[in-house]
Amino acid sequence: MPFFAYKARDMRGELLQGVLEGADPGAVADQLMGTGATPVEIVATRQPQGQRGEGWWARLTEKKVTPLDVQLFSRQMYTLMKAGVPIMRGLAGLQESAISKSFAKVIRDLRESLDAGRELSASMRRHPDVFNNFYLSMVRVGEMTGRLDEVMLRLFEHLEFDREMRARVKSAVRYPMFVMIAMVIAIFIVNIAVIPKFVKVFESLHAELPLMTKILIAGSRFTVDYWYIMLGGAAVAIVALLRWIGTPAGRLKWDRWKLRMPIAGKIVHKATMARFARSFALSSKSGVPIVQALTVVSQTVDNAHLSLRVETMRDSVERGESILRTAVTAGIFTPVVLQMIAVGEESGSLDDLMDEIAQMYEREVDYELKTLASQIEPILIAFLGALVLVLALGIFLPIWDLGRAALKG
Template sequence: MPLFNYTVISYTGKKINGQIEARDRATAISTLRKSQLIIVDIRELKGEGLKQKSRVKLEDLIIFTRQLGALVKAGVPLVKGLNILFGQVENRALRQIISSVITKIESGSSLSDALAYYPNMFSHLYINMIKAGEFSGALDAILERLSTYLESNERLARKVRAAFIYPSVILTVAILITAIIFLKVIPGFESIFTSLGASLPLPTQIVFSISQFSRKYFVVAAGGMVGLFFLIRQILQLPAAGIAFDRLKLDFPVFGRVIRKVVVARFSRTLSTLLKSGVSILVALEISSKTSGNRIVEVALDKVTSRVSKGEKIAESLMESKLFAPLVVSLVAVGEETGDISSMLDKIAYFYEDEVDVAVGNLTSLIEPFIIVFLGVLIGGIVLSIFLPILQLTQVMGR
């Protein structure tokens, strides 16, 4: 389908440049005018497909989903609602996708089918929930539920990032400070002590040797570390290595418990949201396994799906996986008995999201003293090794 570059002015007077996919120039102009945009210029790009020069952020997707749900709930026709959002969205990539979705819907496609053309933007879960909303006639409620789910997932991801960012930043700063000391500060003291011809204490000799080695092989060491980083990334792309790493993350002391809580919270929230949206239990379990973010958990949940398809209860299947705590299994069993499993899954999700909050706080409190001690010993040792020769010289001069 042809792609057109356009320059338009919005109803607020703002000048907007972007791209739109349409059958022809007339259709592109019509789509832009429906969004209450004044067309300044529009030109077809020959031989080029749809380009996404900017990435669509999760925040943009959440806002788009919530606003579309509000428009549908207000009784605005779907295409008109998409045209309104097209005129408001600032992200160029998202605007291109909306224009393409409008064209596909006007050509007879459903919303879910049109969104399915962009799997990198709209996940399998997103598509299936939209499809369930179209089938049930409750698209507005599904969009609202979907935006709430995405927001919950984003909050959970932020909590996990917060747990790892603090120690990572502190260690990075410590490495940079240490590198500056060894590469810039210590050589000055080394030249002074060498010119005096005094014998140096063993700690000082060790520090000076490390400094000399760092200066001599700094480029090689830095290149080696960068190369090692990319090598590890490539190795982790291998299925066996990736599975081993995911298992290590689950079993890692302290951090592993946080990751397990996150996995349970995400699984419970995803499965509950899908079931409330009318997605069948087997499809919901399959999608939930793909959103777990851990291949060990994904394999275990695939086995759970297989057992459930053969008639086993969900709680029994989860117990067999040995990845879920007895509390989770018990609540799911109660949900199955009462016929309200989605509510029980919501309670599990809320409980474990609170647990993640507490675990992240405890993790930060636990790591902080170790980092302070590590930095104190490192910097203190370097400073002491430099001052030892100065103290010796002072004693000699005092005699």
């Protein structure tokens, strides 16, 4: 993506300057407004100096910055600031001890930006692929309130929660995906290597074959003759699907469909809502206004459909409606959660109750993931049974009939 040099004003009116990567100036403006900054000027520019001068092979093979790197950085920054270590000296130590060369370059750029007079949030904004809008907004709030160390600790906890949640979901779907891939490979091998052997036997006997056997033979011949077309068509379909998902409309429909998937849809929904509640609680405890908190949190929700619902909540709150009323209208919360939101809004402890909501969703996700295998196993067994039945009816039953006919003859 191209790079754009920007000038913006923060909430205190101070001038911010830097370079951001984005699809177009509008996307860069959205990134800036998501952190509470007002764009003044955005112009196209060349690649940042820190990324020029390296060979293309070095950039291609260099390991990218991972969320774990950012998580550990947050914890280390909290420890250093809590101990009273000056931020420049702390960053110098982190740069020298960084295991990832890519992240060491990011820390070096942060030091250079701070040395040039920029604030930490403005320096981090130069690396949107490393620090997302939620992270930048939290750091900015920490700078304004003088509680940057506390914000760093909360960001570490938030990133740890997010990473564990994603890891649990991936671990739960690994077994079903492995079984489905194994079934597809088995069907492909049967069509190419097994059924053609039986076809020779059937042809030598010149017998009338059942309909199921004819269908299997036709499918096998098509696979053998046009396997390259099938593989090419599958590759084209996957690329087209990925391109469609990359569009805003496609991403919205895809994410809405994911929420409606049998079994997995409710897990995706609850995991996303746990991330929303945790992010909102963190923003509220850090002193972020509710409207701005909803703006930032909508960008951390990893689902376009739910993110759109959160943005709708923000617009309603901005018009003066209550959190409870907007939550009911959004239609993404259960009655129990809505009751907790009502109590939290009435008692003034919405941030604490949002933490409890996040924990409740997290417990539900844990339960769903633990029972996921038992829910999917009957479906997999049914598919395997259907596959065996088709093979039995299409291949072994004709052989059995032919064998009996030969014995009688």
